[in-house]
């Protein structure tokens with residue numbers, strides 16, 4: 001019989017997230033830790049609040065939908081995740097904290113990361129008193145429908 005050994009990895013996204021939460025002065029409550037673990041332990045991904053809520057249930061944890069929403073909002077404010085508003089009624093949360101853009105497959109509701117180097121931009125010059133903060137790009141695509 002093999003036993004899974006839990007190893008502390010200070011470089012895991014989860015451990016980094018916990019450090020950021022602690023430094024920000026927000027209490028790392030049990031519920032926040034559970035949500036951070038579920039969010040960050042699967043590597044880079046995009047989840048909706050509903051999918052995260054479903055993951056919480058699957059792990060037999062009891063966290064309300066309101067807490068899931070509030071925590072996602074807090075994690076977004078802390079810069080741990082990025083909210084990608086794909087349409088008026090749908091946001092996905094991205095755990096990839098490297099600079100990147102998104103490709104959104106509208107009819108499948110799926111989102112994929114695009115490295116920034118894959119997109120050529122010609123940005124107008126910015127007045128000296130201002131600075132570029134961020135560029136969000138969502139490339140929206142649809143699968144081709146069968147014409148028969």
Ligand SMILES: [Zn+2]
Pocket residue numbers: 046094095096100101102112113
């Ligand atoms: Zn992403």
